[in-house]
Amino acid sequence: MSNPRTLLDKIWDAHVVVAEAGCPAVLHIDLHLIHEVTSPQAFAELDRRAMGVRRPDLTLATMDHSTPTAPQGRMHPDSMRQLVRLEANCERHGIELHRSGDPGNGIVHVIAPERRRVRPGMTVVCGDSHTSTHGAFAALAFGIGTSEVAHVLAMQCLLQHKPQSMEVVFQGRPGPAVTAKDLALAMIGQITPQGGTGAVIEYRGECVEALGMEARMTLCNMSIEAGARAGLVAADKVTAAWFHHSGDFRHWRSDPGARFDRIAQVNVDGLAPQVTWGNQPGMVAAVDGRVPQPTDATEARALAYMGLRAGVALRDIAIGHVFIGSCTNARITDLRAAASLLRGRRVAPGVRVLVVPGSQAVKRQAEAEGLDRVFFDAGAQWRQPGCSMCIAMNGDVVPPGEFCVSTSNRNFEGRQGPGARTLLASPLTAAASAIAGRVADPRQFAPVMIEELPHAM
Numbered sequence: 001m002s003n004p005r006t007l008l009d010k011i012w013d014a015h016v017v018v019a020e021a022g023c024p025a026v027l028h029i030d031l032h033l034i035h036e037v038t039s040p041q042a043f044a045e046l047d048r049r050a051m052g053v054r055r056p057d058l059t060l061a062t063m064d065h066s067t068p069t070a071p072q073g074r075m076h077p078d079s080m081r082q083l084v085r086l087e088a089n090c091e092r093h094g095i096e097l098h099r100s101g102d103p104g105n106g107i108v109h110v111i112a113p114e115r116r117r118v119r120p121g122m123t124v125v126c127g128d129s130h131t132s133t134h135g136a137f138a139a140l141a142f143g144i145g146t147s148e149v150a151h152v153l154a155m156q157c158l159l160q161h162k163p164q165s166m167e168v169v170f171q172g173r174p175g176p177a178v179t180a181k182d183l184a185l186a187m188i189g190q191i192t193p194q195g196g197t198g199a200v201i202e203y204r205g206e207c208v209e210a211l212g213m214e215a216r217m218t219l220c221n222m223s224i225e226a227g228a229r230a231g232l233v234a235a236d237k238v239t240a241a242w243f244h245h246s247g248d249f250r251h252w253r254s255d256p257g258a259r260f261d262r263i264a265q266v267n268v269d270g271l272a273p274q275v276t277w278g279n280q281p282g283m284v285a286a287v288d289g290r291v292p293q294p295t296d297a298t299e300a301r302a303l304a305y306m307g308l309r310a311g312v313a314l315r316d317i318a319i320g321h322v323f324i325g326s327c328t329n330a331r332i333t334d335l336r337a338a339a340s341l342l343r344g345r346r347v348a349p350g351v352r353v354l355v356v357p358g359s360q361a362v363k364r365q366a367e368a369e370g371l372d373r374v375f376f377d378a379g380a381q382w383r384q385p386g387c388s389m390c391i392a393m394n395g396d397v398v399p400p401g402e403f404c405v406s407t408s409n410r411n412f413e414g415r416q417g418p419g420a421r422t423l424l425a426s427p428l429t430a431a432a433s434a435i436a437g438r439v440a441d442p443r444q445f446a447p448v449m450i451e452e453l454p455h456a457m
Contacts, residue, residue, distance in 0.1 A: 004255035007232050008165045008200045011140040011252075015123050017157055024159040030122040030139075032059045032152045033108045034095075036066055036082040037393075038127030042149035043089040053093040055156040060117055061090050061097040064107045068395045069356050069383035079394065093153075106359020106385045109133040109327035113217065114361050116243060120235040120252035125152055130327050130409060131230075132223040136216035137242075138235035138252040140200065143224070163200050163229045164261035170205035172269025177442045179337070180215035181329060181407065181426035183207065184222035185274040187266045189284040196228030199262055202254060203233050207268060213242045214331045221328045222409055225281040273442055275314055275405070276424040278302035279413050287314055287429055287441045305413055306421050307401065314439045317423070321404035322353040322434040323416070324427055325383075326390040329407035330358030332365050334427045339371045341431040341445050342378040348437025353380035354396060356388040380434065392417040405433040 005013070018026040032055075034042075039061070046052065053059060063086065066079035075083075083100065090097035098104040098111060105111070109130055112118050118134045124141035125131060127149045134141035144158065152158055168191070170183060188195075201223050203216075211219065216233045223231030234253030240246070272286040279302040285292065293310040294300040303310065308317070324330070324338050335357065347353050355375045357363040363385055366372055372382045389396040390408035392415065398404040400419025407430050408415075411422035425433070428442035435445070 004258040006165045006254045006258045006260060007138060007202055007234055007252060008140065008163070009258070011121055011123065012162055014121060015140075024161045026157050027123060027160045028157055029125050029152050030058060031112070031117055031124045032156070033112055033124065033126035033128075033131065034059060034061045034086075034149065035108050035126075035128065036063050036086040038146050038149055039089065040082060040085045041146045042127070042153055043085070045147070045150040046153055049154075051154045053095065053153045056094040058156060059095045059153070060112060060115075061086060061095050062105055062108050062111055063098070063100045064105075064385075065387045065391065066394050067100045067384075067386045069354070069386045069388045070395065071384070073395055075395075101384075103360050106357075106361065107327045107330065107387055109217075109221070110330060110358035110362065113137070113213075114359060119243070120239060120249045125158065129224045130221050132228070133217045133221040133327060135220040135223065135231040136213060136233050137239060138232060138249070140230060140232070142230040163198055166196055166199035166201045166228065166262040166264065167260040168196075168201050168203050168264045168266060170203070170207050170266050170268050172267055172271070174207055174268045174271040177273050177428050178268075178271050179426040179428060180211055180218040181222075182271060182274045183268060184219050184225075185276065185281060185284045185424060186268055186271055188222065188226045188282045189274070190266050191226060191264050193225060193280055193282040194227045195264060196223065196226040199228050200230045200232060201226065201228045202260070203231060208233060209236065209238075211238075212333065213238060214333045217331070218328055222281070225409060273426060273429045275429060275439055276411050276422070277306065277308060277314065279305055279411055281409070281411060281424055284424075285314060287425070287439065289314060315441065317403060317439045319403040319405055319423070319433055319438055320351060321398050321402060322351060322430050323356070323389040323404055323406040323408060324430050325354065325356030325358065325388050326406075326408035327358065327387070328409045329427050330356060330362065332362050334407065335362070335366050335371050336369070338427040338431040339374040341428060341435065341442060342380065343374045345378055345435050347379035347434045351434055351437050353378075353434045354383055354389055355380050356383040357385050359385050378434075389416055391415060392420070398422070405430045405439065
């Protein structure tokens, strides 16, 4: 091949409307996802300029960040105003909106793939950093700021400099009970949260090819935590199966011999389940490991915030809360994994467990499979869909100074509430910890048939 191109090159080239040397390109956007938090200011800017939405048919809206997940949950007046404004704006501009409680409602990065609105080769944006989720479908998907939300609403285009391409190759065969979440955390730990800064990562390797679509979404979702602009997985037969498509998606993959701007190799041979110990996702260790010695002032500060000492075994950290949900890990395969450990067992006394499905569709499927009864019988709370405890803006919070094993994507200070101490992990590790009442290794619970898990998880 005379001019081999990366997957990023192919998608970028297919969407550039205008390109001038030294200037950002005008990039066409195929799908614009919006929610109640980052859209009000954008619509206000349209109103100020007396402009409409150029392509409402390429815009999809949902209510997710601010919506309470508890039955009869109370909503803050500011949150209610956000939802009212979103509904009014969508009605005025003819935008498809999935209101709280509607059959199609859910977390924005869960419902778009469910509705098959994301396809290989597309460009997707949203005023949310974890838009990178949709790169699982070989789509260039990235978060944008509020002013850029207004630009896309008005023009269906965006001014963008082309990012660098980065190849991340997972090498080796992971150990038992390792999921896509563990792969992502291990990667961030190895390349650091700055390792992918400004780049679009394309994930490669046999263990990536073995992942199912929902697991690929988890992996791409965490790209931003490595500093990347977006994440990509090449389209293949797994992608085609998601769409029940008999055609060939193989164009949407990097050509043999394509050159990446940056390359990183991540060793996952024999990898154990992972759990974070600090206040960013790169502060991570094996679940059967220990809190490391701090190497700088940043790590020392993180340990002080977390109330941990170097050398403490992670399995000795007692917890009060477990959160299974978020746009990272609230899909049906995630809930099945958690239920596989909780079935026939009980949550440890004094531990609060929130299981929050990513959408109404996920909730219906889980209930049809009896997973809600598994969670109820174990002593967990089965909630309504929403972002929930991933971000403390909807009533679901962790009290100050208390530990929460969370399947979400960020463990920043205060992310789950002022003073909350977040330990990121997979649904399997979260479920195991709920049973033990402390950080626990899911491999100690049977059955965990890990030969079956990589493709599903």
